[in-house]
Amino acid sequence: MSEELRVSPIETRGVAGKRRFAMVVDTRRCIGCMACQVACKAEYDTPLGVNRTWVPYKVSGKYPNVKKHFLPRLCNHCDDPPCVRNCPVEATFKVEDGGFVLQRYERCIGCRSCMAACPYNARFMLPSHRTYTPITNVVDKCTFCFHRVTQNLVPACVQTCIGRSRVFGDLNDPNSEVSYLVANNPTQVLRPEQGTKPHVFYIGADRSHTEFARDAYRRLDVMESERAAFNKHFKI
């Protein structure tokens, strides 16, 4: 790995004795079953309307040559995360060994700076009432299933992925499956121009998803009507 890329003091790229967990999402194998999204919901009791991981899709082409592209999304556990830089109270922090970007719920003041800073909209605000957990009114996001990974399990979404589209492991370990996949395939990351150095790598991702403004040139009134329909069903 080239040295000039290592600009942030908290990066763990190639650091001996430190792990650097990453996820590879092979979009050629994703069938859009949303099992990952459901498994994540079950693991964390994520409220209706918000998700730690979600699977947007886009249909391209004209009948009969059409294709549906899925692009599972989640927090990228960036090497140089703007959400960590922006948090005024260090409620969002980076775990040096592993590279997880985590949240201290008891410290978060709910200023939503991290939400504004994340280029991927990976964060959301938890509502004020939840059924099974007292964690409310703070920002939440994917944790790469820190509690599972530290017990040598893979994240819930990876465990459940029917197509084996999601693969998880330590990029600093040359023998890991993720190292092999990243080394032997052309990979894409979301919005690389942001310099966040994401740790979610895609194989075969469609550019209309990895770049901004999938819907950039749609008519505003169409977007507004879809937004109204969405809000009607997902009000929390």
Add this chain to the structure above:
Amino acid sequence: MGDYVWFHDVSWHATYAIYFFVVGILAGLSFLSYGSWLMPALRPLREKAAYGSLGLLAVGGLLLIADLSQPMRFLNILNPAYLHFTSPLAWGALNIVAFGICSILYILELKKGEDSARGKLLAMVTAILALGLPVYTGYDLSVHQSRPMWNTPIMPVLFVGLAIASGSAVGTLLAGGNQAAQKILREFMLWSTVAVGVMIVGILGTTNYGGSAEELTFMLLTTGTMGMIFVGLGIVAGTAAPAAMLFVAHLKEQTTGLAIAALLILIGSAALRYALLMGPQQLQTLY
């Protein structure tokens, strides 16, 4: 067609825009109160501006706290063990506290009723700390590398311009019929409004020539309801119109004309802050 859109919420809502507005006026008033030590014509405004800025600090502080989803944890941001200095919010919190303390000391000095050297010094320190408030609010937006339009170093300067414009506008209303004070305030309003206009045109131009995200942000800000607020109220009615009015020489002597220009500037600066906060965030809800 056929795209499934995952809608996200905007991070910061209108409360923040009102906070920007309030903080801008309080900084502008603080500059005026210090200005009264340098320009005798502004002397009648000294106490009014100092009290006004302290009162607005209370309003702004309450708005900020109310906007947190965990309001009682605002103390966390003042806890030295938690403070994270890479965040502009942390600097902002320290700036607000320092300004509040200095402002109270300054008012206590003013209460003595004499033009002391200490009063002048406190006025200067308060004004410098007040300058930090619009600077940090602009900085707060400009650090967001992924948000088109916010991510420009001109943002803090623009917020200072807006603070001088809206502070002088409130000063004009407070000055009543005082011709000497109004003459100076007219100059402040005119040049700060022109500066704001130039910066807005600059930001809009570079946004329109950016990538697809920037172009859409430009589109969102110049069409529909947001277009009415940003272009209609903010640029045309709240910047160009008062600047043109203030250019007309005979308004120098007209209290009503100046008051109308001041009101337009206030409407414009509120609209600009709202649109600059909300417009660029609309795009993020689509990605």
